[in-house]
Amino acid sequence: MAGLEVYIGDLRLKNPVMTASGTFGYGTEYADFIDLGRLGGVFVKGTTLAPRQGNDYPRMAETPSGMLNAVGLQNKGVDYFVEHLYPVIKDYDTHMIVNVSGSTVEDYVACAEKLADLDKMPAIELNISCPNVKEGGMAFGTSCQSAAQVTREVRKVFPKTLIVKLSPNVTDVTEIARGVENEGADAVSLVNTFLGMAIDVESRRPKLSTITGGLSGPCIKPIAIRMVWEVFHAVKIPIIGMGGICNWQDAIEFILAGATAVQVGTYNFIDPTASVKIVDGINDYLERYHIASVNDIVGKMIV
Amino acid sequence: MAGLEVYIGDLRLKNPVMTASGTFGYGTEYADFIDLGRLGGVFVKGTTLAPRQGNDYPRMAETPSGMLNAVGLQNKGVDYFVEHLYPVIKDYDTHMIVNVSGSTVEDYVACAEKLADLDKMPAIELNISCPNVKEGGMAFGTSCQSAAQVTREVRKVFPKTLIVKLSPNVTDVTEIARGVENEGADAVSLVNTFLGMAIDVESRRPKLSTITGGLSGPCIKPIAIRMVWEVFHAVKIPIIGMGGICNWQDAIEFILAGATAVQVGTYNFIDPTASVKIVDGINDYLERYHIASVNDIVGKMIV
Amino acid sequence: MQVLDFTVRSNEALNDQNHLIKVAPSGNEILPEMQPGQFVQILVDNSPHVFLRRPISINFVDKEKNEIWLLIQKIGEGTEKICSINEGEIMNLIYPLGNSFTLPERNGKYLLIGGGVGTAPMLFLGKKMKESGIEPEFLLGGRSAKDILQRTDFERYGTLYCTTEDGSFGEKGFVTHHSVLKEKKYDFIYTCGPKPMMVAVAKYAHEHGIECEASLENLMACGFGACLCCVEKTVRGNICTCTEGPVFNIKELFW
Amino acid sequence: MQVLDFTVRSNEALNDQNHLIKVAPSGNEILPEMQPGQFVQILVDNSPHVFLRRPISINFVDKEKNEIWLLIQKIGEGTEKICSINEGEIMNLIYPLGNSFTLPERNGKYLLIGGGVGTAPMLFLGKKMKESGIEPEFLLGGRSAKDILQRTDFERYGTLYCTTEDGSFGEKGFVTHHSVLKEKKYDFIYTCGPKPMMVAVAKYAHEHGIECEASLENLMACGFGACLCCVEKTVRGNICTCTEGPVFNIKELFW
Numbered sequence A, B: 001m002a003g004l005e006v007y008i009g010d011l012r013l014k015n016p017v018m019t020a021s022g023t024f025g026y027g028t029e030y031a032d033f034i035d036l037g038r039l040g041g042v043f044v045k046g047t048t049l050a051p052r053q054g055n056d057y058p059r060m061a062e063t064p065s066g067m068l069n070a071v072g073l074q075n076k077g078v079d080y081f082v083e084h085l086y087p088v089i090k091d092y093d094t095h096m097i098v099n100v101s102g103s104t105v106e107d108y109v110a111c112a113e114k115l116a117d118l119d120k121m122p123a124i125e126l127n128i129s130c131p132n133v134k135e136g137g138m139a140f141g142t143s144c145q146s147a148a149q150v151t152r153e154v155r156k157v158f159p160k161t162l163i164v165k166l167s168p169n170v171t172d173v174t175e176i177a178r179g180v181e182n183e184g185a186d187a188v189s190l191v192n193t194f195l196g197m198a199i200d201v202e203s204r205r206p207k208l209s210t211i212t213g214g215l216s217g218p219c220i221k222p223i224a225i226r227m228v229w230e231v232f233h234a235v236k237i238p239i240i241g242m243g244g245i246c247n248w249q250d251a252i253e254f255i256l257a258g259a260t261a262v263q264v265g266t267y268n269f270i271d272p273t274a275s276v277k278i279v280d281g282i283n284d285y286l287e288r289y290h291i292a293s294v295n296d297i298v299g300k301m302i303v
Numbered sequence C, D: 001m002q003v004l005d006f007t008v009r010s011n012e013a014l015n016d017q018n019h020l021i022k023v024a025p026s027g028n029e030i031l032p033e034m035q036p037g038q039f040v041q042i043l044v045d046n047s048p049h050v051f052l053r054r055p056i057s058i059n060f061v062d063k064e065k066n067e068i069w070l071l072i073q074k075i076g077e078g079t080e081k082i083c084s085i086n087e088g089e090i091m092n093l094i095y096p097l098g099n100s101f102t103l104p105e106r107n108g109k110y111l112l113i114g115g116g117v118g119t120a121p122m123l124f125l126g127k128k129m130k131e132s133g134i135e136p137e138f139l140l141g142g143r144s145a146k147d148i149l150q151r152t153d154f155e156r157y158g159t160l161y162c163t164t165e166d167g168s169f170g171e172k173g174f175v176t177h178h179s180v181l182k183e184k185k186y187d188f189i190y191t192c193g194p195k196p197m198m199v200a201v202a203k204y205a206h207e208h209g210i211e212c213e214a215s216l217e218n219l220m221a222c223g224f225g226a227c228l229c230c231v232e233k234t235v236r237g238n239i240c241t242c243t244e245g246p247v248f249n250i251k252e253l254f255w
Ligand SMILES: Cc1cc2nc3c(=O)[nH]c(=O)nc-3n(C[C@H](O)[C@H](O)[C@H](O)COP(=O)(O)OP(=O)(O)OC[C@H]3O[C@@H](n4cnc5c(N)ncnc54)[C@H](O)[C@@H]3O)c2cc1C
Pocket: C039, C050, C054, C055, C056, C057, C058, C071, C072, C073, C074, C075, C076, C077, C078, C079, C080, C117, C120, C121, C216, C217, C218, C219, C220, C246
């Protein structure tokens, strides 16, 4: 066994493979398929202060090597999570991390405060990059100022590991990354989905009820890798990379580009066992090249 | 036959299907495969004031439903074009339009001036969005100010149809579109390639000699469609849409989103006859729905 | 739920559009208990436009042969590719997924209405009902005679009524126009088919105060409750069709 | 150049890695004149990771049967898929592409050196040379005996020398170590194979003042001069391997 342990701030992960928010439910949905204990962590569904019904159907459209979604953060709110979901998932042998979303800075702060109290919630991921909600969401992630502001305010109430998830829908992602680093984020995760759109040419209607939605899957991987590499050279905090990861090769690509850990998203839908296969694949790769620890190749693309 | 004629500024196109710069050589490369006279127009290879050798090999990498390229504007310079290439291609029964690139505003202006003198050169496309050159290139297209500036200066010397090609690597593409519209652009074309990257995990080296390159192909289509739709609602000048077009359905999707005409790019490599098939497909679609002219569906997605 | 490789035992074209594909686990796995209304998610190998799996109802389970039957209509690239699979090839499935039609706990008259390829889950449902001692009646609709699939299979489990749009088989018209709906009185209607048909059936059931369940075919990304893409707006809010459906009591729907 | 559908006449596995696929136009088209060194671009249907066509050398042209032969090594998803094609299936090609080896205009001793699947264009080249009255000699290298492909075909056109890395056939070692290179003196060497091998051959040719042409396998997007992705740095600047190559005189290269 190669060394797979990595650290995100103070948070020790048994391996660098986690699952992406909104693609893995609360973990329970995958318990039939895999041993969740084999994962470095699980990012649960985007959670907001108040319950949300999400957007109208249709919420998804397939696209070449990817998909658009417009779920719109359907969830039962943070109180429901704390009372009903947390007790069920808290004893999984992995880190369960909540993805926190909001429409105002106050929302984020209030939500984060409630999660800070939970013993087995070692970290949160601030989703300042959701393209599927009208108010806030992505807007926070596309301006350096507001990204910094929400990080600053949440930092005050959340003493544990604070991960900020960046939007790729920007001219310069490093600027935002530096902004949130300066405000005390322990790590950044990237990328969230790209704003995209698809039209049914026969009905002449948009394929999503919301017209635009978030693009994910292998199609976005080359852009996501580039952004991880740019951010790696811009900040000192660790990066959690994602965008189209399907197999260990993709995961290694992100790690070489500068990601300390990765999240598997959309591909879980196609192969619900993909994440654990990736853990094994990374291990085999490191052994094959006699690399003692995965940390030794983070950002080590040879240029 | 449905009405396929469209106008880009004063420029009449016999149909809305053109081919994208850098993917269609000087048209001659395709003369064995198709009758160039069936196309609305041909955008020839990016041309610069001085000759350029382009970037080192390797210059391309395949990615899921797309490819990265790092050609870097290899071309023999505008003078060579005027003397040796223009005479060969000027009598094709379609519009041959030069894609003009540069590193400084002066470059663009000087290049445009030389092309303005050519009788059978009805338009140019300003490439302010090439991600593959170190100096200038994309930088012009990612700042509203410099995009506006280069448009303003070229406008002074180029009285014919002036098309400005926008970069998708921005937070808000409408801002740039409005900027160049204000400076007198007759049309905008979008999108150019997305900045992306790929790493060979066995050699641990970037797949491109330049590390990053431009992502094109079907993978980018959903983002390109969204941008066309956004720009359609932001400017009054016509839009030439592109990004991943492979068939008539894709072309119609762009037109419904707001494109008056389209360009077929990467897919020409896979099917060199794709562009003329798309002309036929658009015609059949219009006839099937008894739509008199393609102009009747520009931007007419039903929301 | 599990992810499992199946081997194609046979692939038969029932007409120009529909294929009946029979698959069995590639290893020595014994099929688990499955319920009518449940579905599988098929991995369609490696096409850029068929990135996601395709949801297909369980048409029938042959316990003796350890086989699942899938009835598939070619409507796009995914189903085209599925239907081009050869005997002996591997088909990877996630299964069994979703809830099921409510199996009769009490006596009564049951009508199972299927339209087009929506007849698929009705065969397995009919079998299960017959096994539990209730003989269902079937009302199947299609465009023309050749679109009424698996007739002899259906007749094994109950009386069969049919409509075709061109009148080439059974009564002419849509299922909701069939005379049996005027002549007989049913206690339960179960339906699956194109949405307009199901909405018409639901209207009939509402008007006649008949209990009615419908199986929805919302677009799905995962099929097992992880993505929240497949929701239907119900009286309980937005509900996942893949886990709390695909079968809904029409009282829950805004039809 | 044209885009044309071909039908697979046969697909034979020569060993675990290499397939010989023979194709003929699906319609009644007669194959045009083709030259050794030229290649085709194969459309690999519909896989997301095989978006682009795959360039493959013309291994042989059988004029009588109107067939093109392709010798393909499975090294990734594209070539795997190509090699899994069945007799009777369609393969869409853009062809013929590229320049060719210089066919002998004068007498002299010609050695054709191929390594691995790089032997592919050498068979057709050998045939053309023999037809023009010059008997070439072949020097083929592979990892072991089973990697020396199409031996009997080659022997039809000239003397065959071989090396294998494990010594299981011919001389042990790399092609450039074969004794014939010490014993005989050649006027022309034509080569195709892995780059390190061709560089070694070029070095030998330079040292011995022998005219030498090498066929390059640069990554290609289009294959017909439209994308400028396949360039090789030459004394004339960056030159497209797909139109001005794949065959280059080594004097033009910086090897
Ligand atoms: C629970 C469930 C059970 C199903 N059971 C069966 C079955 O037993 N047999 C069968 O043939 N089909 C069944 N379907 C439908 C089947 O999943 C779709 O026909 C298939 O996914 C289409 O894939 P495609 O790639 O061929 O078409 P695509 O190329 O994806 O689509 C072609 C056209 O059909 C439309 N379309 C695609 N899927 C659906 C859908 N689910 N509802 C409405 N329109 C759609 C698309 O919008 C598009 O216009 C079922 C669907 C669900 C959700």
